[in-house]
Amino acid sequence: MNLSDFLAMGGYAAFVWPSFGLTLIMLILNVRNARRMHALAREHALRRLDAARKPT
Amino acid sequence: MNWTWFHKLASPPHFYRLAGRITPWLGWPAFLLIVIGLYGGLVLAPPDYQQGDAFRIVYVHAPSAWMSMFIYGMMAIAAAIGLIWRIKLAHAVAAAAAPVGAWFTFVTLVTGSLWGRPMWGTWWQWDARMTSELILLFLYLGLIALRASIDDRERADRASAVLALVGVVNLPIIHYSVYWWNTLHQGSTITKFGKPSITFDMLWPLLVMFVAFKLFFGMVLMLRVRGEVLRRERDASWLREELTR
Numbered sequence: 084m085n086l087s088d089f090l091a092m093g094g095y096a097a098f099v100w101p102s103f104g105l106t107l108i109m110l111i112l113n114v115r116n117a118r119r120m121h122a123l124a125r126e127h128a129l130r131r132l133d134a135a136r137k138p139t
Numbered sequence: 140m141n142w143t144w145f146h147k148l149a150s151p152p153h154f155y156r157l158a159g160r161i162t163p164w165l166g167w168p169a170f171l172l173i174v175i176g177l178y179g180g181l182v183l184a185p186p187d188y189q190q191g192d193a194f195r196i197v198y199v200h201a202p203s204a205w206m207s208m209f210i211y212g213m214m215a216i217a218a219a220i221g222l223i224w225r226i227k228l229a230h231a232v233a234a235a236a237a238p239v240g241a242w243f244t245f246v247t248l249v250t251g252s253l254w255g256r257p258m259w260g261t262w263w264q265w266d267a268r269m270t271s272e273l274i275l276l277f278l279y280l281g282l283i284a285l286r287a288s289i290d291d292r293e294r295a296d297r298a299s300a301v302l303a304l305v306g307v308v309n310l311p312i313i314h315y316s317v318y319w320w321n322t323l324h325q326g327s328t329i330t331k332f333g334k335p336s337i338t339f340d341m342l343w344p345l346l347v348m349f350v351a352f353k354l355f356f357g358m359v360l361m362l363r364v365r366g367e368v369l370r371r372e373r374d375a376s377w378l379r380e381e382l383t384r
Contacts, residue, residue: 103181123366131374
């Protein structure tokens, strides 16, 4: 099978590729958001602990 | 029956550590299966005799649609457990699941639209399947907004749990819409009883994607619940030990 046939998707390229592209972007965004959320919460918690340890 | 395992699971420090340990065991298999499923769906599966290559959208559309409903059901069960037994961790799970469910629902609607345009000649139709899936998106967004609008965490948890449970009524409507009403949407390809209506070449990548999306959701949920637990337990003594070790 050649590459341009594959990319053409039998004439449905304009529908197939955006579908797969959007899905992949959504998956990547979800991982990134979840990791960022956890990292932020961790940072906040650590800062709180530091603040509690050395009262100014 | 012995319920100690359940109480142990519901304890935030235990769950926090457990979630951290199992995250990679969900994430890497999910990644591998998505790669295999995409290759199978885009390259190995033959084109459909009626829909040509457009049918390949099923490999992202159907698993997303299934996840949009599965996540809602799981979230509602967590919300019920939180309401009935007052288990804080269950509310944390429900809170963590809603945005992920909203994303899968959004992708279901958009990929469905991209599939509908060449096959049905329309991007959108107010038929039962599509309308009820759109309501699902609004339910998720409503839950996220409701939670964000109540400052008191316990009240936010309870209000969101009640709304999540009321919204469960939408799940059978989505599922049976293609049988109850005369919809544009096709019926199920895979049913629990009876033979699937497609050939094995087309079927296996779909099954791989189903499993991959489940694992993927598991991984993202574990990460998000850990974040939720850190926010909710910020004054707990176990957190000090956990984070400063």
